[in-house]
Amino acid sequence: MEVGAALARESPDTAVEDVGMLAGLELSMTADPHVWQRGVELATELKQHLFDTYYHAVALETPGCTLVTADERYFRVARAKGCIVGLTEWQLCSTRAKADSTPERCCSRVSPQRTRPGDDSELGQLAEHA
Helix, strand or coil: CCCHHHHHHHCCCCHHHHHHHHHHHCCCCCHHHHHHHHHHHHHHHHCCCHHHHHHHHHHHHHCCCEEEEEHHHHHHHHHHCCCCHHHHHHHHHHHHHHHHHCCCCCCCHHCCCEEEECCCECCCCCCCCC
16 A cells, blocks of 8 residues: 555556556565554554554564665664664665675674564564565
8 A cells, every 4th residue: 555655656657557567466465463463562652653663563573574674764763673774774784795795685794683672693684575
């Protein structure tokens, strides 16, 4: 729904066709009530929009998943919750990985944030479906 709204606003001439192509990608989605509940908890606790917190909830509730966000305001507020990295940090990491010939998924090199509160592992890999 959020992607459709952005397409209608930014690309009105092709939005209908674009949404149809997105549907054809058969992207995985979640209907897990834990994700929905976590999204609402984050929205109320952090006083943020539910659309933003749902993406973060997917990362928090999916093992090995990290939200990469360009929303610096949300990142500052939500960083302590874990499973989140700023786009700028992630891009720097990806650029370094290419130069070093190491895997691109290197969020653990970017931030000391933990995958789960109390978990000893560093940030997990980016989930393909996040």
